[in-house]
Amino acid sequence: HGGGLNAHTWDLVCASLRTERHCLALDQRGHGDSEWSPEMDYGIESHAADIDAFVDRLGLDRFVLVGMSLGGVNALAWASAHSQRLAGLVIVDVGPEVRQAGVRKIAAFTSEATPLDSVEDFVARGPLRPGGLRAPPPAPVVGGGQGRVSDAGGARSRKRRVPRRGRRAPGQRSPRRPLGQSGARRPHRAGRQSGWSARGAAQISRRGVRRMKAVYIAETGGPDKLIFGDRPDPDAGPGDVVVRVRATALNHADLSIRAGRSATGTLPRILGLDIAGEVARLGPGVTGWKEGDRVVVENRVKCGVCTPCALGRDEFCERQKRLGGELDGGHAQYCKVPAVNLQRIPDWMEFDEASTLPLAGHTAWHCLIERVQLQPWEDILIQAVGSGVGSFGLLMAKSIGARAIVTAGSDWKLAKAKELGADEVINYTATPKFSQRVKELTDGRGVDVVFDCVGATVWDESLASLKPGGRLVITGTTSGSQIPFNLGLLQSRPLTLMGSGARSRRSFAAMMHMVHYGGLRGVVGRTFDLADAAKAHEVMAGRDFFGKLVLRVP
Numbered sequence: 001h002g003g004g005l006n007a008h009t010w011d012l013v014c015a016s017l018r019t020e021r022h023c024l025a026l027d028q029r030g031h032g033d034s035e036w037s038p039e040m041d042y043g044i045e046s047h048a049a050d051i052d053a054f055v056d057r058l059g060l061d062r063f064v065l066v067g068m069s070l071g072g073v074n075a076l077a078w079a080s081a082h083s084q085r086l087a088g089l090v091i092v093d094v095g096p097e098v099r100q101a102g103v104r105k106i107a108a109f110t111s112e113a114t115p116l117d118s119v120e121d122f123v124a125r126g127p128l129r130p131g132g133l134r135a136p137p138p139a140p141v142v143g144g145g146q147g148r149v150s151d152a153g154g155a156r157s158r159k160r161r162v163p164r165r166g167r168r169a170p171g172q173r174s175p176r177r178p179l180g181q182s183g184a185r186r187p188h189r190a191g192r193q194s195g196w197s198a199r200g201a202a203q204i205s206r207r208g209v210r211r212m213k214a215v216y217i218a219e220t221g222g223p224d225k226l227i228f229g230d231r232p233d234p235d236a237g238p239g240d241v242v243v244r245v246r247a248t249a250l251n252h253a254d255l256s257i258r259a260g261r262s263a264t265g266t267l268p269r270i271l272g273l274d275i276a277g278e279v280a281r282l283g284p285g286v287t288g289w290k291e292g293d294r295v296v297v298e299n300r301v302k303c304g305v306c307t308p309c310a311l312g313r314d315e316f317c318e319r320q321k322r323l324g325g326e327l328d329g330g331h332a333q334y335c336k337v338p339a340v341n342l343q344r345i346p347d348w349m350e351f352d353e354a355s356t357l358p359l360a361g362h363t364a365w366h367c368l369i370e371r372v373q374l375q376p377w378e379d380i381l382i383q384a385v386g387s388g389v390g391s392f393g394l395l396m397a398k399s400i401g402a403r404a405i406v407t408a409g410s411d412w413k414l415a416k417a418k419e420l421g422a423d424e425v426i427n428y429t430a431t432p433k434f435s436q437r438v439k440e441l442t443d444g445r446g447v448d449v450v451f452d453c454v455g456a457t458v459w460d461e462s463l464a465s466l467k468p469g470g471r472l473v474i475t476g477t478t479s480g481s482q483i484p485f486n487l488g489l490l491q492s493r494p495l496t497l498m499g500s501g502a503r504s505r506r507s508f509a510a511m512m513h514m515v516h517y518g519g520l521r522g523v524v525g526r527t528f529d530l531a532d533a534a535k536a537h538e539v540m541a542g543r544d545f546f547g548k549l550v551l552r553v554p
């Protein structure tokens, strides 16, 4: 912080740049008529996301953050949640209230007896000079006791009183690194077996920042765009926990996100929508959880303050984001999630199985319980029973007590479905007009409910399989989504066609109750190492499996 109006200039930025050191300077986004737009979001959250994007994109570790004016408010908010990523924090001219908080924050950061009070003071005593502001002690090593991890840098950096950057000889440049490659180790493409040097724990880079292994994309495209490499180990902000991921199931949505057909937010992005693991760290204000708790994570992060959220209909949250989509996900050793998204998993349930619950399990629950409200005395036709959602649909239908007629494209999948309790099976490759077989199996009536995750290729036969007054719920269009549709059908037959869409925290908690006490299980088809994510994507696209594909995170 500086001396009020006297310091409200870009002098600090110029001074920082002149030293040839990394400097991230923040002013207010949208400040000035030329950039202001009524459609833009200028809230503090969006600015924090800006800083996240800059820091990740530039690969900054242990850097000096300079915030001016309202940018100073944003810098303070970001620094509060990411203190160990900073070597120094400079806040300039942010007004009397924040200035007091800023002074306290800076005092805590620097252990200086007196705050800086001018540009000259900053340049003379600040982080740009050797022996200037001292770095905070490095964050504790996660999974401590693993000698190689702390030896790799943590122990040394504890003895260091100034950042390594500050001790470089004058005029000596830091080595340039391509954008997005901030780690001490270069990332490599997923699909090859890797030699992990510290299994089961984040590593400390030579600059004292925790790194972790993750599968992420820096650009969209085919499976070759999946990168298995180092990413920063996330901090737990207020209300958050960091989960030590143990298993992360794969979904067709992952393939869409990788290919750029579904939103990713800023890149690079860690993929992984399904997460099961243990609580590793608690953010400020989190209660009811402790380190080591075994958890599964609801995928959608809701805002909690929009009108649908306030009405308890968070499935319609206007600002929801997906872990593994618009936010970093679970294909990583650690993942930051809101504590409100956590549910406990039973002691007897393996992480592999638990990781299948948030998307496929919850989707089937949402469709059958919340949407069509399947009843014990009803007949249901479940399409593509070998898929993750289809296999959950079968298990839920049988738990309810309904009669389940299932379809699949190969006999071995139908045999597996029989083992899981299917009452009748139909091979839709051998019997493309399967509605006739459905009618035969239901004394000519048709089924009460169709559960469809296939779409275009089975649409006509699905409708023809329904009895008068029947309900259809669709949650996937993996075979295509464009069809000619005869509206006269709805005029003559009182059918109810339902979409599925996003899901609520309420229904996730309800499903987990059935997991704990109602015998609901997940079906794990195959498991892969996290490093083999590209191979898993190819198997997912090939569809020759039953249940869920799961990546194990060492």
Ligand SMILES: [Zn+2]
Pocket (backbone or CB within 6 Å): 302, 303, 304, 305, 306, 307, 308, 309, 314, 316, 317, 318, 319, 320
């Ligand atoms: Zn909301």
